[in-house]
Amino acid sequence: MTARDAAADAAGTLLVSARELRGAVSQALRKRLPERNDAEVLSTAEKLVADVEYQVCQGASVDAFADALALHHAMETCEDASLAGLLTESLRILTDAYRLFGLDGVFTSFNGGKDAVVIMQLSRAVFAKACVQAGRIERARMIFFELQDEFEEVEDFVRDSHKTCDLELRRYSTGFVAGLTSCIEEEEGRLLAFVLGTRRGDPNCGKQGTFEPSSDWMPPFMRVNPVLDWEYGDIWRFIRLFQIPYVNLYDKGYTSLGKKSDTQPNPALKKPGTADEYLPADMLSDWSLERAGRIKKAPKPIIEPEQCDAT
Known part of the structure; x- marks a missing residue:
């Protein structure tokens, strides 16, 4: 029995019927896929939800879970020429991660x-699919490493997403390495996988594959990179196509976010003839300039690939 199972037992088990979950999934499908008629929606919900009772773990939100399940279906059936292949591969990678390392x-x-927004939505969707097959309704597990010089907008967005998407969010203020080590220790040393937003071309990411063991100086864990082959434009196409919420700094010309002290709006998006007006991030035509808004500092020692989680 896992720690989460023990907590669920202590709190008492809540069961949800297939009919109730199908109703929630149907509502979520209508929002995600408004072009589908009622017959199609009901048929899809019936296929997604087996005729069994579902255990609700630790008060997880049925509506948020249903939305994640509907999102998985929308991604799985996506016919967008640019994204369909990428989504198929990303969903496969994450499905393998949950199959190999378990829901916890x-x-x-x-x-x-x-x-990070993209991998969060991908993960919660695949997690919901895996959970429903196991007869459970749970929260997807996320980890957040706090920065001392964080944008307030980012903090607010993470807080809102935590609530809206009903996430299990671990927060660490001790830095990446110490925080990651603490997380692993809290899980009693079990082998964990960490899903990262690494893309090819990101600084210091080298020749990582979709599944990459941690470096030998770190605790043992597996890095999972489901968007490794996505490009800047693919990220924004996904966000727009699936109407994914994102931090409003991207509407103000920011294209890559770090600390407040080393990040500014991308000069390539500055509106001609204005002093401080910028186009939104998805208007960047030269994707190689994604990090042009990062303020360069004096060279530092090479960062190990575990820390590569470009934003």
Whole structure:
């Protein structure tokens, strides 16, 4: 029995009928796929939800869970020429991660940036699919490493997402390495997987694959990179197509977020003839300039790939 199962037993077990869950999934499908008629929606909900009772773990939100399940279906059936192949591969990678490490063994790094938003939504969707197959309704596990010089907007967005998406969010203020080590210790040393928003071309990410063991100086864990082959434009196409919420700094010309002290709006998006007006991030035409708003500092020692979670 896992720690979460023990907590659920202590709190008492709540069961939800297939009919109730199908109703919630039907409502979520209508919002996600408004072009579907009622017959299609009801048929899809019946296929997604088996005719059994579902255990609700630790007061998880049925509505948020249903939305994640509907999102998984929307992504799985996506016909967008640019995204369909990428989504199929990303869903496969995450499905394998949950299959290999279990529902409790996967944490997604969620720092509030655009790439983190994408992997958070991908993870909660695949997690919901895995949970419904196991007859459970749970919260997807996320991990957030706090920055001392964090944008207030990012903090607010992470807090709102935590509530809206009904996430289990671990927060650490001790830095990446210490926080990650603490998380692993809290899980009693079990082998964990951490989902990251790493993309090819990100600084210091080297030749990582979709599944990459941690470096030998770190505690043992598996890095999972489901958007490794996505490009800047793919991130924004996904966000727009599936109407994914994101931090409003991206509407003010920011294209890559770090600390307040080393991040500014991207000069490539500055509106001609204005002093401080910028186009939104998805208007960046030259994707190689994604990090042009980062303020360069004196060279530092090379950061190990575990920390690569570009935003």
